[in-house]
Amino acid sequence: MRLKPSAADDPETGKQHLLGFFDREPTLDPDLSRYAPETASRVGRELLLHFPNGAGKSKLAITVLERAYGARLTMRNWVTVKSLAEMA
Numbered sequence: 001m002r003l004k005p006s007a008a009d010d011p012e013t014g015k016q017h018l019l020g021f022f023d024r025e026p027t028l029d030p031d032l033s034r035y036a037p038e039t040a041s042r043v044g045r046e047l048l049l050h051f052p053n054g055a056g057k058s059k060l061a062i063t064v065l066e067r068a069y070g071a072r073l074t075m076r077n078w079v080t081v082k083s084l085a086e087m088a
Helices: 062-069 078-087
Strands: 017-022 039-043 046-050 073-077
Antiparallel strands (some): 017 046
């Protein structure tokens, strides 16, 4: 994993961070600043998202992200990603 949120080891804030995986390298580099305080940082086919108020209340939904980046996306919260990595 090339991306790691600063609060990765805190189970509560870890749920506010999601890691997205694109099906291919995105062709677009959108400006998502209008969705603040949510943030998105992309490295290759991975997207690190921070939802300080929770993902369920965010307007930065998966369909918005797929349209903005031009690629299909699946997301998992950081706690799940970390658990899966430990099992591998």
